[in-house]
Amino acid sequence: MRVAVASGKGGTGKTTVAVNLALARGHLQLLDCDVEDPDAALFLHPEIQSVVPVTVTVPRHLPDRCTFCGRCAQLCAYNAIVVLPGQWLLTAELCKDCGGCYLVCPEQALVPSSREIGTLIRGLADHDVEVVTGDLRPGEAMATPMIRRVKKMASDESPVVVDCPPGTACAMVHAVDGADLCLLVTEPTPFGCHDLEQALDVVGAMDVPCAVVINRSDLGDAGVRTLCERRGVPVLLEIPFDRDLAEAYARGQAAVDADGRWLSVFRELWDRLEELAVQRSRDAATR
């Protein structure tokens, strides 16, 4: 089973839920796809097994061959290339590796080359949790190539928990894609409700079933619960605001390690997710 833990709004507790779910179940893999700010490892403290560079392909210019005709720059829909008389300039972060410039160049003056965008870090945490972290270099404009790289590491044998980036844009879609279930973490505020509705629309369009966790559930208003009821989305867990939980978080400690009662709470959450996944595949089979 692959569970994506996502949210519309940032700061609702995605990583908290993903980390505690992973530790409570154990013997699984956690993919940290929040590559612009990967912080699951701050709570899992994995023993690092490997760190490898992640690269994307960008064009390299061969000045001896180039006639500076400018066709590559005209073709580039992302404005990554500028050609001036006698000069060829690349804004590498804008390149999406479509490969068009190689094809349109009449002189074969462009060749593929590698550019490092960050690192892929693999480690092993307690309870046999394998942690794979994509760490995008600050300033990089595109998260999706890194997210694709992290997801390539997904295990076929053990369950997978994917910690997704916030929002509902390309990065979140890439992270959620391929999941059996999407667990959306929200808070009962107007912002939380607004962004949850967007997330439900996006994940619904991807045909991935959703369930909701309401964090800081004793604060705010009833909007989120009303929304879930209206959309027929199960609320699997409500986590009230808890100072001890916040203090453990500030120490870099997972809730299940700080207080044993959370262990049974998150185990139960895992069981309910499994039930939903089974039910879903049964529904799919009878359709």
Next chain:
Amino acid sequence: MKVAISASADSLDANVDPRFGRCASLLIVDTETGEIVGGGRNAFASEGGGAGTQAAQWVIEQGAEAVLTGNLGPNAFQVLRAGKVRCLISVSGSVRDALAAFGRGELREASSNTVPPHSGMG
């Protein structure tokens, strides 16, 4: 000499737009006559990415020797420098006043970009 100015509208009385690549209007002005000789509404303002580099390339193609603007990002700055265009920054007030200040040699020349990439977006 021709110079390019980022402006809030197509007029010498308009204010200098602090953004370069995503300014409202990109004007080419002849400093001898003080007249607008080219440019207009900035078509690059709505580019998804690379507005700065596209605007910079256009300025070079127009034969402008200097850019008068508020801020410049690293990508636009790289292209303007490659095109040997002088970059005069922190310019504010009306286009007319900016041209006068340029004539008196009072404008500050950038030695690097003044803002991070994508600063003109949203």
